[in-house]
Amino acid sequence: MQLGIVGLGKMGGNMRTRLREAGHEVFGFDRDASLTDVADLPELVSRLDAPRAVWVMVPAGDPTRDTVHALGELLSEGDVVIDGGNSRFTDDAEHAEHLAGKGVGYIDAGVSGGVWGRENGYALMVGGAKGDVDKLMPIFDALKPPGEYGFVHAGGVGAGHYAKMVHNGIEYGLMQAYAEGYELLRASEYVDDVPAVFKSWREGTVVRSWLLDLMDRALDEDPNLDKLAGYATDSGEGRWTVEESIRLAVPLNAITASLYARFASRQDDSDAMKAIAALRNQFGGHAVKPEK
Amino acid sequence: MQLGIVGLGKMGGNMRTRLREAGHEVFGFDRDASLTDVADLPELVSRLDAPRAVWVMVPAGDPTRDTVHALGELLSEGDVVIDGGNSRFTDDAEHAEHLAGKGVGYIDAGVSGGVWGRENGYALMVGGAKGDVDKLMPIFDALKPPGEYGFVHAGGVGAGHYAKMVHNGIEYGLMQAYAEGYELLRASEYVDDVPAVFKSWREGTVVRSWLLDLMDRALDEDPNLDKLAGYATDSGEGRWTVEESIRLAVPLNAITASLYARFASRQDDSDAMKAIAALRNQFGGHAVKPEK
Amino acid sequence: MQLGIVGLGKMGGNMRTRLREAGHEVFGFDRDASLTDVADLPELVSRLDAPRAVWVMVPAGDPTRDTVHALGELLSEGDVVIDGGNSRFTDDAEHAEHLAGKGVGYIDAGVSGGVWGRENGYALMVGGAKGDVDKLMPIFDALKPPGEYGFVHAGGVGAGHYAKMVHNGIEYGLMQAYAEGYELLRASEYVDDVPAVFKSWREGTVVRSWLLDLMDRALDEDPNLDKLAGYATDSGEGRWTVEESIRLAVPLNAITASLYARFASRQDDSDAMKAIAALRNQFGGHAVKPEK
Amino acid sequence: MQLGIVGLGKMGGNMRTRLREAGHEVFGFDRDASLTDVADLPELVSRLDAPRAVWVMVPAGDPTRDTVHALGELLSEGDVVIDGGNSRFTDDAEHAEHLAGKGVGYIDAGVSGGVWGRENGYALMVGGAKGDVDKLMPIFDALKPPGEYGFVHAGGVGAGHYAKMVHNGIEYGLMQAYAEGYELLRASEYVDDVPAVFKSWREGTVVRSWLLDLMDRALDEDPNLDKLAGYATDSGEGRWTVEESIRLAVPLNAITASLYARFASRQDDSDAMKAIAALRNQFGGHAVKPEK
Secondary structure (H helix, E strand, O other): OEEEEEOOOHHHHHHHHHHHHOOOEEEEEOOOOOOOOOOOHHHHHHHOOOOOEEEEOOOOOHHHHHHHHHHHHHOOOOOEEEEOOOOOHHHHHHHHHHHHOOOOEEEEEEEEOHHHHHHHOOEEEEEOOHHHHHHHHHHHHHHOOOOOOOEEEEEOOOHHHHHHHHHHHHHHHHHHHHHHHHHHHHHOOOOOOHHHHHHHOOOOOOOOEHHHHHHHHHHHHOOOOOOEOOOOOOOHHHHHHHHHHHHHOOOOHHHHHHHHHHHHHOOOOOHHHHHHHHHHHHHHOOOOOEOO | OEEEEEOOOHHHHHHHHHHHHOOOEEEEEOOOOOOOOOOOHHHHHHHOOOOOEEEEOOOOOHHHHHHHHHHHHHOOOOOEEEEOOOOOHHHHHHHHHHHHOOOOEEEEEEEEOHHHHHHHOOEEEEEOOHHHHHHHHHHHHHHOOOOOOOEEEEEOOOHHHHHHHHHHHHHHHHHHHHHHHHHHHHHOOOOOOHHHHHHHOOOOOOOOEHHHHHHHHHHHHOOOOOOEOOOOOOOHHHHHHHHHHHHHOOOOHHHHHHHHHHHHHOOOOOHHHHHHHHHHHHHHOOOOOEOO | OEEEEEOOOHHHHHHHHHHHHOOOEEEEEOOOOOOOOOOOHHHHHHHOOOOOEEEEOOOOOHHHHHHHHHHHHHOOOOOEEEEOOOOOHHHHHHHHHHHHOOOOEEEEEEEEOHHHHHHHOOEEEEEOOHHHHHHHHHHHHHHOOOOOOOEEEEEOOOHHHHHHHHHHHHHHHHHHHHHHHHHHHHHOOOOOOHHHHHHHOOOOOOOOEHHHHHHHHHHHHOOOOOOEOOOOOOOHHHHHHHHHHHHHOOOOHHHHHHHHHHHHHOOOOOHHHHHHHHHHHHHHOOOOOEOO | OEEEEEOOOHHHHHHHHHHHHOOOEEEEEOOOOOOOOOOOHHHHHHHOOOOOEEEEOOOOOHHHHHHHHHHHHHOOOOOEEEEOOOOOHHHHHHHHHHHHOOOOEEEEEEEEOHHHHHHHOOEEEEEEOHHHHHHHHHHHHHHOOOOOOOEEEEEOOOHHHHHHHHHHHHHHHHHHHHHHHHHHHHHOOOOOOHHHHHHHOOOOOOOOEHHHHHHHHHHHHOOOOOOEOOOOOOOHHHHHHHHHHHHHOOOOHHHHHHHHHHHHHOOOOOHHHHHHHHHHHHHHOOOOOEOO
């Protein structure tokens, strides 16, 4: 079938490739002239036969909102917009409502797979009306991995991004678990060859996983991770997961600890620990370490 | 080659089977007459040709210590004892030293794989002298999974159990991450079909793993986990991991939170939260919930 | 000076009393006819000489918003509204802007002291323009405790509620620390008389505090806290504190753990721990506890 | 009454002074000739009339063990040794048993008060037999603060150090709560004068405490804590508290997070966070920060 894609960065560009390889007719728009197939959004829309489907793959927040609104002006009743970006799930109802006023359908799609997706397929979690999702199934089938898993219609509008958000929250916890175990093994005098231990875990253990495979790959490239600083950024989904734990009163101790570990990794010096040092000095006369 | 196994429970019995299927000559001893091949330890030892190897697969602590000591009386210079149980890594040096006095070698083997090991193979993390490990390689090769992973000689005596302990600590964190995500999805009004979301994650996502496959399997059997109480026990390895974090000053926030979540799951009522309720009542006149 | 108070509940009513005892002329309005001094807001405003000051002490959210808007219709240039309720700090800018359009000033006041405030004074953290705060100083002086502490002009609009929010976040952490220590002492076989230990800590220790005094008082009344369930509610400030930690990327491990402990205390059974039990059963054949 | 003190450092020396000011006859021994009253332990013991009492105030572990054993050789039936140092509670039973063989009593005393104790008194938590404790009451009365609190006979041998250990665990949590609140206030754009907020909290608030007074004092001396690094050491009691949480299966989320925050504060770079960075780079092609 035909699909328009807006945004041809690392993700959008690879998805265009995968879809074309599956035989779909894809028109992509990007502000970068070296990537784009069409000059602008009106041309993109004009290339598609009704009913049209346009996949938005631009940064969350204003860029996605602006694109959705611009498409709302160009599309017609029966068309569908899919937001495949990393939007907060709360944006989806707003986008859907905006487009519904023009008879345009809306699907939110959480997409996982990173740089490996083009080859292995992208896991898709989608939210929206059944009718809209059904229309897009040929596209979803081409994007998803070949097996029986990797796609879910999780619920109404917002459910796709919600499921993706929780996926990422879990991912934070999984990564932190491996990372903490790695640090403990490195700190201990008992184990000589930490990379060999991780490598061995890839078969037969309870902790085997794709992330473990990647950890092994990273250690093959740099056995002591000497080339990396202990500095980790975070994207929106981890923070939104914790915000949801607050809204819904669900204790997420491990996931939140994982997010906080990233925050702490980015601090050169911590005001909190300065306060601890100050208090210990006050009551116990404990020596403190002067600021460099 | 020949091997004696002491302890033919769920793990030891299945390992005997797997080893025999690989062509090894295995004699097993268990106090349970319906399981044992021999009448007692002396008979077990007498059946083996020197140099002998005896695999101990009994509960950690006193049972393992008693067995190691009893074998020390029966074995001869050049023989090797392997402790494949869940011993604390600190027991290994003691056992090795005891046997070394009699010229008997010692290997500690952390074993992962649970009820799936007999068919898929057992992941093995071993510690000990290279000479001892080399002698046992035919056994390790038969027990381990068929691929290139699943076995590591992690270091000297104690390294095997140490690596297994950290493996289990990581396992606690991985399980908690999935569990927290599950609870959040269940609590939210956005996602209709939580089991379908977990199932979809089995391909193409960052969170795919063997534990996720098992989670999907559990949800297939009981989609709302209605048959289970939210009650989780723990074995020694998780606790030892946290003890090691204290000894080595390594912050393990996520893993420790995972262990504490299990502790809390076993409390009907918490003294700590009674104290919180008491304090709130004292300063704010906040209503409290009376004890049932 | 004169002051109008809207809302004469536990807090507002006691504040009226304390202000009158200090010689101020206070008119209070409450929907409860047994508490109110005036029939309605217009009468309240009419009783005050310009420039007027009206203290709003109603629940946060819509009730406060509605009251602020109603007062905006009745007050005149040079008057001041003080929101002394537990509003989220983000509401303050909105209220201030609304009133500024009518030339009416706005102060947000975080108030601490609970049921003890009428006698001991209320700690006040206020935000707003210096001119507005200066006008209200006689009122603040009468409400605050008699010593040199207990009042701060923390910054512009919103700073008062922000400081109070952090105060409450800290309070969560302090309470949890005592509560955890209490539970550990109760669980241990070493200490015979846990209430006596807490009582002794009231002098000379590093942990002495007003909360500790209250803990001792609670244990005097109920030495084993038998009358209370381990069930703790939470109000908005703790949650907002964690939300701010996310917005500002500040790791708040202890405070967040304290909030999550309250969430967990309110669960009869936890979906997360059901998932842990399910996973353990899947991979290890571990016995599980069936749902009651 | 008479008392021998072994160890005249910051704590022991001040205690000697406080006891003498209360009219007791105190003989102190220290290896430092400028501090000691006597040449050696035999002389110390010879100066005391039977039944004798000797207070040991030396570092925990071997120094305390060696001193207890040396005193065991010198003292006689009916004498009492008090260990006022920071020993692990598990050492106490061993010391008591050793001395009991010679008819010498043993008391363990947890001592709080730091550099402020000489003037304000030392809070004492003691464990031991009632008869031994009764003999020492004149000494305890002179050391403790003047009010009705500050002393507890918490239980049998070990109870004093146990109560002190939990006191310190709570102290970790309290300090962390203030520290986290401090960091959040510093990070926020809402509050202009963070030290003024802390100062105001000293009266009328729920968070008022001696630690808060010290925090205010520290901020008076250095309003931005510019002179301090965010680096905090820890002593044994915090670690032992967490170890006890493991032994007794008591979840101590806030206290453990406080200890881990100190561990993290001492890391220049974290292996765990290197692993996180490595994983993010592997699956998402996320840019990483190279090691400096």
